[in-house]
Amino acid sequence: MSITVKDVQHVAKLARLQLSPEEEATFTEQMNAILQYAEKLNELDTENVKPTTHVLQVSNVMRDDIVKESLSQEEALLNAPEDEDGHFKVPAVLE
Amino acid sequence: MSLFQYRLPELHNMLHSKELSVSELTEQSLAAISERDGKVHAFLTLNEEGARQSARALDDKLASGAARGLLFGLPAGIKDNIVTKGLRTTCASKFLDNFQPIYDATVVSKLRQADAVTIGKLNMDEFAMGGSNENSAYAAVRNPWNLEHVPGGSSGGSAAAVAAGEVLFALGSDTGGSIRQPASYCGVVGLKPTYGLVSRYGLVAFASSLDQIGPLTRNVEDSAYVLQAIAGYDAQDSTSAKVDIPDYLSALTGDVSGLRIGVPKEYIGEGVDASVRETVLSALKVLEGLGAVWEEVSLPHTEYAVATYYLLASSEASSNLARFDGVRYGVRVDEGGGLLDLYHNSRSRGFGPEVKRRIMLGTYALSSGYYDAYYLKAQKVRTLIKQDFDEVFKKYDVIIGPTAPTTAFKLGSQTEDPLTMYLNDILTIPVNLAGIPAVSIPCGFAGGLPVGLQIIGKEFDESTVLRVAHAFEQNTDYHKERPQL
Numbered sequence: 159m160s161i162t163v164k165d166v167q168h169v170a171k172l173a174r175l176q177l178s179p180e181e182e183a184t185f186t187e188q189m190n191a192i193l194q195y196a197e198k199l200n201e202l203d204t205e206n207v208k209p210t211t212h213v214l215q216v217s218n219v220m221r222d223d224i225v226k227e228s229l230s231q232e233e234a235l236l237n238a239p240e241d242e243d244g245h246f247k248v249p250a251v252l253e
Numbered sequence: 254m255s256l257f258q259y260r261l262p263e264l265h266n267m268l269h270s271k272e273l274s275v276s277e278l279t280e281q282s283l284a285a286i287s288e289r290d291g292k293v294h295a296f297l298t299l300n301e302e303g304a305r306q307s308a309r310a311l312d313d314k315l316a317s318g319a320a321r322g323l324l325f326g327l328p329a330g331i332k333d334n335i336v337t338k339g340l341r342t343t344c345a346s347k348f349l350d351n352f353q354p355i356y357d358a359t360v361v362s363k364l365r366q367a368d369a370v371t372i373g374k375l376n377m378d379e380f381a382m383g384g385s386n387e388n389s390a391y392a393a394v395r396n397p398w399n400l401e402h403v404p405g406g407s408s409g410g411s412a413a414a415v416a417a418g419e420v421l422f423a424l425g426s427d428t429g430g431s432i433r434q435p436a437s438y439c440g441v442v443g444l445k446p447t448y449g450l451v452s453r454y455g456l457v458a459f460a461s462s463l464d465q466i467g468p469l470t471r472n473v474e475d476s477a478y479v480l481q482a483i484a485g486y487d488a489q490d491s492t493s494a495k496v497d498i499p500d501y502l503s504a505l506t507g508d509v510s511g512l513r514i515g516v517p518k519e520y521i522g523e524g525v526d527a528s529v530r531e532t533v534l535s536a537l538k539v540l541e542g543l544g545a546v547w548e549e550v551s552l553p554h555t556e557y558a559v560a561t562y563y564l565l566a567s568s569e570a571s572s573n574l575a576r577f578d579g580v581r582y583g584v585r586v587d588e589g590g591g592l593l594d595l596y597h598n599s600r601s602r603g604f605g606p607e608v609k610r611r612i613m614l615g616t617y618a619l620s621s622g623y624y625d626a627y628y629l630k631a632q633k634v635r636t637l638i639k640q641d642f643d644e645v646f647k648k649y650d651v652i653i654g655p656t657a658p659t660t661a662f663k664l665g666s667q668t669e670d671p672l673t674m675y676l677n678d679i680l681t682i683p684v685n686l687a688g689i690p691a692v693s694i695p696c697g698f699a700g701g702l703p704v705g706l707q708i709i710g711k712e713f714d715e716s717t718v719l720r721v722a723h724a725f726e727q728n729t730d731y732h733k734e735r736p737q738l
Contacts, residue, residue, distance in 0.1 A: 161617070165617075166613070169613055169616050169617045169620065170613065172616050172620060173571060173600075173612050173613060173616040174575070174578070174593075174596045174597055174600050175597065175600055175601055175604075175609055175612065175613070176597040176598060176600075176601040177601070177609075181606075181609070185609075185610060185613055188610060188671055188672075189610075189613060189614055189617065191671075191672050192563060192614060192671065192672060192675075193614075193617075193627075195559075195560055195672060196560040196563070196564055196627065196631075198556070198557060198560050199557055199560050199561065199564075199630050199631065199634050200630070201557075202554075202557065202634060202637065204630060204633035204634060204637070207633040207634075207636050207637060208633070208636055209629055209632030209633045209635070209636060210632055210633075210635040210636040210639055210686075211462065211632060212462050212492070213448050213449075213462070213639065213687065213688025214448060214449045214492060214494060214688065216449075216491070216492060216494075219491040219492075221488060229355065233355045234355075236353065236355055237351075237352055237353060237355075237581065237582035237583070238580075238581055238582065239579060239580070239582075239583070239584070239585035240585065240587075246580050246581055248580055248592050248595065249587060249589075249590070249591055249592050249594075249595055250591070250592075251591065251592050
């Protein structure tokens with residue numbers, strides 16, 4: 159299976175990346191090489207193998223539902239590139 | 254005379270007995286950085302004033318007779334993907350060029366509680382993605398043993414700062430070998446603890462199921478010393494393990510008689526430089542001389558580890574890095590379009606090529622129609638890789654091999670070929686996939702560059718890993734060699 163520039167453009171859209179035509183060409187070539195290498199995994203029969211999503215046997219870590227102090231509005235907005243009246247500011251979403 | 258010749262426990266005692274002040278030690282670290290870092294480029298942000306202030310406060314604390322922490326007065330460098338309150342944290346990315354964290358990572362709080370002095374933030378591959386430190390958006394770190402060579406990645410700044418004698422210890426992070434491989438290239442000790450032993454709270458996530466924070470030091474005793482201070486359960490990290498923390502220093506007995514070592518044939522076979530193989534085999538003879546026994550074993554799925562890793566790590570990275578959107582922090586490129594344009598432009602300008610490549614690969618592997626073929630398949634192969642280790646550990650106490658197939662390569666020699674670069678991590682990656690601990694220690698030189706010996710242990714058995722490393726170190730002098738800068 160090989161991927162085309164069109165596939166790369168589609169993936170870039172999903173990944174919220176704007177690629178230049180040069181980047182599209184380079185990534186097409188490099189991703190093909192890497193994915194071709196990944197085909198190696200198909201040599202293995204994994205029909206009855208359970209996937210390992212995590213090495214630790216932990217599940218559903220919960221804490222008590224206790225009210226705790228949270229970040230102040232000022233702290234939360236400290237690194238915001240743009241803010242207004244205590245909110246993160248973004249361009250208009252609705253026309 | 255340089256204070257950096259002493260081990261951390263020795264310095265601790267010297268500070269304790271007032272033979273030395275924290276301010277003096279801090280000044281020596283700052284002076285070494287000012288003298289050498291122009292060549293090495295290990296630091297991204299120097300906390301000069303903050304370090305001096307902490308040093309004065311600690312000297313006052315000593316004078317007042319108050320209780321002192323384990324790392325009292327010891328100068329530390331911190332990899333720049335571990336957040337530090339009020340001290341710029343960039344992940345070596347233009348995306349976070351001006352990012353000022355509003356809280357400390359748990360490991361940083363632990364260093365503070367242990368009275369260490371934070372000297373500054375260390376250079377790395379952007380978002381910890383890379384094996385050579387050439388992916389830093391600021392400067393490529395140079396190997397202190399030969400400035401034309403890479404220090405390894407992604408904790409290259411951490412390894413180089415320790416090797417160059419700029420700080421006494423550093424923290425790094427290891428996702429596929431990012432502590433051990435630079436430790437190997439720079440001739441220092443790098444420990445990747447068992448997944449879950451050290452809290453990841455405040456570590457900027459790359460691949461959450463693989464990332465682990467650990468120390469880079471000049472010798473094994475120092476490594477045990479730092480691990481003691483940073484290990485432990487943390488409720489802030491849902492993947493933190495609830496295990497008892499042993500006394501790692503008392504594990505360093507020097508005794509390895511009767512120890513059973515497995516040496517995977519895949520780790521000393523084809524693809525491993527002859528000089529590296531010879532150096533590692535000589536190291537095994539040292540352990541043999543101390544009464545350990547070694548036999549060749551097999552980890553049959555080793556050849557599948559790199560492909561498995563890049564699919565899993567890239568998938569997790571694409572998901573973790575989705576939060577970088579130019580709205581709440583970091584770079585924002587607003588050219589008057591809508592919100593979607595803002596996302597696209599901010600991410601495209603903020604991320605470097607390696608990060609984009611991995612986001613693309615991960616997004617593809619997780620996308621509709623390909624999930625089973627790539628991501629799920631890789632998770633299943635991960636099970637097989639873990640089972641390989643389980644099988645060997647039924648009979649052996651540790652697994653030993655080289656840390657990397659070669660010594661540090663020349664800057665720029667592999668940048669055009671990501672796949673070749675990825676294959677440098679073939680001997681470290683399986684350990685992350687299995688979540689087990691491993692240390693890299695200096696075991697010799699090849700062509701004037703350090704060679705690293707990798708000692709891999711069972712889950713949460715850092716004590717044995719450190720004991721073996723320490724026994725080797727006690728009977729050799731490689732860790733005492735220093736680069737001429």
